[in-house]
Amino acid sequence: MAGNSYGQLFSLVSFGESHGQGIGGVIDGCPAGVTIDEDFIQAELDRRRPGQSKITTSRDESDRVELLSGVFEGVTTGTPIGFFIKNKEQRSKDYDNMKDVFRPSHADYTYTQKYGIRDHRGGGRSSARETIARVVAGAIAKLVLREMGIKISAYTSSVENIAVTKPYTELDFTEIENNAVRCADPETAKKMVDLVAKVKAAGDSVGGTITTVIQGVPVGVGEPVYDRLEAMLAKGMLSINATKGFEFGSGFEGTKLRGSIHNDPFISDENGIHTKSNNSGGVQGGISNGEDIYFKVAFKPVATVLQKQKTVTVDGKETVLDAKGRHDPCVLPRAVPIVEAMAAITLLDMLLISNAYQLPKHNEL
Amino acid sequence: MAGNSYGQLFSLVSFGESHGQGIGGVIDGCPAGVTIDEDFIQAELDRRRPGQSKITTSRDESDRVELLSGVFEGVTTGTPIGFFIKNKEQRSKDYDNMKDVFRPSHADYTYTQKYGIRDHRGGGRSSARETIARVVAGAIAKLVLREMGIKISAYTSSVENIAVTKPYTELDFTEIENNAVRCADPETAKKMVDLVAKVKAAGDSVGGTITTVIQGVPVGVGEPVYDRLEAMLAKGMLSINATKGFEFGSGFEGTKLRGSIHNDPFISDENGIHTKSNNSGGVQGGISNGEDIYFKVAFKPVATVLQKQKTVTVDGKETVLDAKGRHDPCVLPRAVPIVEAMAAITLLDMLLISNAYQLPKHNEL
């Protein structure tokens, strides 16, 4: 409620700062009896970790997670899972010249005004390093969802003006991990990698979008009228650093279609009732309808650019900021596992809530 | 938590169905001492009510709200405000032929699957008639915000491909109520009205976008890292019927700019620290920065079209639906006050949370 916890029945509270001792969290509400595959959790962290390719920041953190509780003999016990990841390669001195300056389009100014105090080193709490905790919780959520046959796949669908033009149904998701931008379309991926390299060389930064597809969700997940599945996903996505927008199903483009075209006709076959098209994005009336759930998230260009920028000091005097430090020219490749993580946490939470109301009758107890 | 309540410290729980006895709700957490202007609340409802113009549904509901508690001698007492609006002009017979049919892109199928039972009359709980409750709570939130100098303005910014091209800073918000689509740009408004009339005549429907601007918000509202102000707004907007997307500040277009261009430089003048541009949309690091907050919401074309559509019965048999009833060809004009209401509720809630942490010291008590 104070803002650092997420989820109701499956919940994560995170803590830690970019240049503090580390990042940690507590997952509460993981069902008991889930086999914890620590290698999988670490692999997810590796997808997010800095220094993984030439087009990400060169800060080199191994980001080894330590599970501190809640798992006994490799299996969850239904009690809270505490975890911690030590910061190792902080270089706080890189931030000395930013102590008294508000970096443009960062959280320096707002944190200072809100809290009256600010850990300026590496952005402190506002750093995207916090998302480590999300990836850990997301990995555990994925392990639970996997047992239910649910799969979440995200990929970079555009970088600046370079966009994947094919619909997700024509893409091969196994390609995602084969390129440095995590794009499901190999040809587009090449262009994206080249662009990011060029932008990096210029000391600038670039944004784009990530598309997510969730497959295997049963009908019935989502709690109208306020906790609609898409509303919960929207909150989860917009809680990620640097995001600017969210759309699901036909999204903003769908506003340009007539209802007679946009509607998804129901059909019936041996697999039951389905829709012929899926402009609904797998959600109708706030409840999953059994079709693929898909949505797109917008990420702005990274606020840190290695160019001189006009700004003001904490005393309100004009100054010029000449940023140093190790930064990503484009967050998208490393944001892919973060988006998946927030999707997994949100979906599992809503699944548990939905499941709560399926009470057994007396004779079934 | 079960999905029909919204907000933490300023909260709304709503109840009621389209063709039941009426729509009501309870507002909990309205600060004490607020003068309740019932005419203003009714005026807000009138902006939402059906039958208000030729391009909205002809269902004619006066939608008179009755406040049942929480107000004493015209002033809020800090206790919950219950309210009720009677349904009057239901024509449930119009829905008789839909009892056993799943209407495409409506919530019929998902409600039936989730709950095992469905009030089919007019969409029951899934009807946008529920948003009456939001408008009442939003009107009361606006009364509180007004005392703090905060103003919320929303307008239709596109209908299908007809879009307002000017930025909001060049528009005159007093124009919004001067046309049937609630567009702030009179010339664009005319084109929009013509389009909607044409679509209505064809028995079809059309979507679009609504832009919202919030002015006067102090620095410091929003609770990182998960309850960022934009995340809370996103959830609020996506909880509205028929929405497909949300973007704030530079939004999806902002993903196409370089960081060096997209960043908002800080400047300092006699009014304190401000940003020169506002791609951040008034929020940085999840916290309001004192600039205007603005965002855009996508609405799909209305699912009910007065044309024959293929679909299936509740038993999974193919059928053709020939919808009757009174429907909006375009929800945007009536959605404007709903978007404002959700913005007001969300903002006031976050303001209260933010305010909670400003504890007085001992000698100030």
Next chain:
Amino acid sequence: MAGNSYGQLFSLVSFGESHGQGIGGVIDGCPAGVTIDEDFIQAELDRRRPGQSKITTSRDESDRVELLSGVFEGVTTGTPIGFFIKNKEQRSKDYDNMKDVFRPSHADYTYTQKYGIRDHRGGGRSSARETIARVVAGAIAKLVLREMGIKISAYTSSVENIAVTKPYTELDFTEIENNAVRCADPETAKKMVDLVAKVKAAGDSVGGTITTVIQGVPVGVGEPVYDRLEAMLAKGMLSINATKGFEFGSGFEGTKLRGSIHNDPFISDENGIHTKSNNSGGVQGGISNGEDIYFKVAFKPVATVLQKQKTVTVDGKETVLDAKGRHDPCVLPRAVPIVEAMAAITLLDMLLISNAYQLPKHNEL
């Protein structure tokens, strides 16, 4: 969160004042498919209503409940159930002389200080009339629990120094409704009725305790470590007007036993594992263990006495209050259904949460 809602997955928000238009509420999270027995709900309200016997207040309210939503053709639809009970026999003039006076041990002073405004008529929101909403929600919770074989029985176990000495296991709960104090022991009941009548005649008031027994709860309800079943029940009970204490199982008396005596040995028979004694009160480690859950709640003597009392005016001047009005000399008989209601709401809520974590595996979906 603002204090007028209770419960997480099965929740109640209530509204209304003693001398306002009425009392109402919204129940959110009632499972779909429950047959609503309106006569049962009304019967529960009748157990709580004023004017039911010579030893209760003579305010004569029929307290007819109107369900406004959430029920379709007699069955719950899983959507929120709004309800309202009109106030009819207010006599607000009785309170005119209390407008500017703080009644001792009432909420007049604290409401005025907290909110800066007070509806003085009949105690406004602080009146026990609010508990009508609890009884309605409790009745619906009981209908759900009944389907699971769970039964809740409460009875007056002491009035002042007159106490039931038999353990609940030796009492016949069908006797509870056979006397005006709702005591399960007929002989003690007579003495209690006589005492209350005597106290009433003296214009004074009297307190006592209510014992509650919940039977048929499956093992596993309650969420350690903070949301232990007994902690949630304690909160529910202490949220009732005029309560002063809560104890479960062996309670305060249990503090006087040695561990070797107090422990409940496990035994095993054809019905599975049970405990031989039940000092644990059906809860171990915060989780129900399948034995009867029982607890006791203390109620203070009613604050309104028809005697002259020293007090102060809202301006801090000394004065003498000579209370008029119709009041209960003893709340216990009417509090019995309220205690049961809060027990039912709390238990169902915790049952739903517990049930949430019993996720089906993929092949069972």
Next chain:
Amino acid sequence: MAGNSYGQLFSLVSFGESHGQGIGGVIDGCPAGVTIDEDFIQAELDRRRPGQSKITTSRDESDRVELLSGVFEGVTTGTPIGFFIKNKEQRSKDYDNMKDVFRPSHADYTYTQKYGIRDHRGGGRSSARETIARVVAGAIAKLVLREMGIKISAYTSSVENIAVTKPYTELDFTEIENNAVRCADPETAKKMVDLVAKVKAAGDSVGGTITTVIQGVPVGVGEPVYDRLEAMLAKGMLSINATKGFEFGSGFEGTKLRGSIHNDPFISDENGIHTKSNNSGGVQGGISNGEDIYFKVAFKPVATVLQKQKTVTVDGKETVLDAKGRHDPCVLPRAVPIVEAMAAITLLDMLLISNAYQLPKHNEL
């Protein structure tokens, strides 16, 4: 919500097991700008730690807390405070013979049934070792409350039948830390210490009560009707291991007084409005009235006794348990700081909520 988090605006989530790696937690919602006195936090932990006297368990844990985030240069930043305390002196082998046995009046049976899996070593999550996290959060809450002039004092008020007979107003709270049972009355303390030593020698255990007094709370804290201050305190207290009851103000004894005697007359003097007596326990209508808040909590005798006890195995076979291990014969001395901690957390949380609604007007912003 899953049970391991406590509080709304000032919240604690805890994790860890008795014989796992350690106990930790995250405090979210600590106001920014609070100077963190680490020595004070450690001193509070030392009051709780095992091995502190001859009448507590001989498990020797130093319980050194490490703050992992949220504090910058000795001051809170308003961001979450993560912390961890390593377990050091586990002797899990002591529990080998309990792996397949349900210890009477422990949580072994209910955890096994609820979760299907159990960390049997030292009680796992159900161990009172979890309360370390509460003491850390409570210490930080106390630091905030201290700045507001609020003081919380708890003491052992009875052990078995040996009880402090003086009211708290006649006791000297500085005596509490001068004896091994933490009783505020030195003479009674001696008798209690002797009793506990005798019980320990007999391999048995004993219970009792703790009285808490909170001084300096301003008028207005507590959110009727459900989140009354006493209801929140009741939940907090009953969430502590081994508790059996809660009463505030006149409590259960108050049920034996007539209203004319029990009522607290208002008086007015140079300090404003006060009550002459305080049977209300500092709370009226669920809201603090400015008088001392006081309440009593019942603790059962410790479930582990070093005597042979009949019980059953996990397979339901009868067996005899002969417990080993290091255990407290009486939890009261070590529970005193835990009770204070839960009182501090609860009170600060409710203070923040109450403060939220004191919105500044526009011209004050």
